Amino acid sequence: MTRRSQSPSPGRPPGFIYHKNRRGILRRGQSLIFHCDDVPLPKLAEKYGTPLYVYSASMIRERYVTFDDAFREIPHTICYSVKANSNLSILRLLARHGCGFDVVSGGELERVLAADRKAARRVVFSGVGKTREEMNAALKAGILLFNVESESELWVLAECAARLRTQAPLALRVNPDVAAETHPYISTGLHKHKFGVPIRNARALYAQASGAKSLRVAGVSVHIGSQITDVAPFGEALARVAELVRDLRADGHTIEYIDAGGGLGIAYEKPDPNGFSKDVTDYARALAEPLRGLGVHLLLEPGRSIVGPAGALITSVVYRKANDGKRFLVVDAAMNDMIRPALYSAYHEIVPVLLGENDGKPELVDVVGPVCESGDFFARDRELPPVEEAALLAILDAGAYGMALASNYNTRPRPTEVMVSGKSVKVIRRRERVSDLMRPEV
Numbered sequence: 001m002t003r004r005s006q007s008p009s010p011g012r013p014p015g016f017i018y019h020k021n022r023r024g025i026l027r028r029g030q031s032l033i034f035h036c037d038d039v040p041l042p043k044l045a046e047k048y049g050t051p052l053y054v055y056s057a058s059m060i061r062e063r064y065v066t067f068d069d070a071f072r073e074i075p076h077t078i079c080y081s082v083k084a085n086s087n088l089s090i091l092r093l094l095a096r097h098g099c100g101f102d103v104v105s106g107g108e109l110e111r112v113l114a115a116d117r118k119a120a121r122r123v124v125f126s127g128v129g130k131t132r133e134e135m136n137a138a139l140k141a142g143i144l145l146f147n148v149e150s151e152s153e154l155w156v157l158a159e160c161a162a163r164l165r166t167q168a169p170l171a172l173r174v175n176p177d178v179a180a181e182t183h184p185y186i187s188t189g190l191h192k193h194k195f196g197v198p199i200r201n202a203r204a205l206y207a208q209a210s211g212a213k214s215l216r217v218a219g220v221s222v223h224i225g226s227q228i229t230d231v232a233p234f235g236e237a238l239a240r241v242a243e244l245v246r247d248l249r250a251d252g253h254t255i256e257y258i259d260a261g262g263g264l265g266i267a268y269e270k271p272d273p274n275g276f277s278k279d280v281t282d283y284a285r286a287l288a289e290p291l292r293g294l295g296v297h298l299l300l301e302p303g304r305s306i307v308g309p310a311g312a313l314i315t316s317v318v319y320r321k322a323n324d325g326k327r328f329l330v331v332d333a334a335m336n337d338m339i340r341p342a343l344y345s346a347y348h349e350i351v352p353v354l355l356g357e358n359d360g361k362p363e364l365v366d367v368v369g370p371v372c373e374s375g376d377f378f379a380r381d382r383e384l385p386p387v388e389e390a391a392l393l394a395i396l397d398a399g400a401y402g403m404a405l406a407s408n409y410n411t412r413p414r415p416t417e418v419m420v421s422g423k424s425v426k427v428i429r430r431r432e433r434v435s436d437l438m439r440p441e442v
């Protein structure tokens, strides 16, 4: 290997990359060290321990700007989906760039307000089960839009707003009955799913809503699912929404906003050499087409596509073991730290943090955690360069739905999270202690 830097696989964006050894941390035969921005990951692992979430601030910023730029020809606001990664420092970073937020609980709203109180007017509130307490908090904060998902919710919102002597700005989340190719657990746009109201019932509901003094009809909202890599279904859904907007305007409603939801997928398995900028441009084009001439303000709720590739989970190999012919790398991260492989059979690229020139033949291994579940794995029958016990591995594309879905199963404290920006490193969440976990208990 003669190059100074090397991507772990073709087409990967540059936030996580191998650099040549400079300061002789390496043993003989090893030559490449995996970095986040300018920081070598072995240094972080040594200082903060493993498992460890590492995020690249520059990559989050860059992806937000790329996303925003792709929609420059349409009046729009990006409302980052907080559930993908709700760390306060990440919210603050995005808020500083003018980003809005999509929240799905009162807790997420509190996080946004804690990160930047002024961001409230760029908040949309989604979710099928909003409680009165959550609605009241959002009304007091003065959010931009409630995405209402049922008739019952409409009347509860009307009642809450009336009590507070205010008006609730709302969109109905319509279910367009559009199929999108993704994992069944994260597909949401079919009539069999619990989300939204059937699009054919929407007109009648809007008529009812406009009769309530404490409600202000402001938009139409749609979200068909997550990790969708073909942009056609987004266009299809939006074409149905555009048709509804025309009908609603003919009925006399003021429709300022179309909220197109989130869901743009990322390439976990084979990153596209043309990269994110092409994907998001295609996405913008698919959405722009049905909006032509409509004169609406577009709201977008990306989560995964902003933060997914900007994070990695660093873990170390505790044991190597072989059961008959099968080889396992038992690592110190587990399904409680990152559940995507167990929950969705998700694929995550895994790479050794130190790479050698004469590492020998790749071997077929299962990368598994220590939790007492056979579902506790990160990869099965994966070809990896041979690594020894105590070696570090990086699980890539862990920035979205990684820490956000982490739990304390098996009384495992959740990992430290650090944010890297160029050469600087900041702990943005300290590792939990077992005493933190026991504190609320009697």
Ligand SMILES: *Cc1c(COP(=O)(O)O)cnc(C)c1O
Pocket (backbone or CB within 6 Å): 081, 083, 084, 102, 104, 126, 127, 223, 225, 226, 227, 261, 262, 263, 264, 301, 302, 303, 304, 305, 400
């Ligand atoms: C989960 C969710 C999103 C974000 O989805 P991504 O796939 O992370 O972009 C946006 N809007 C709503 C309503 C959601 O439930």
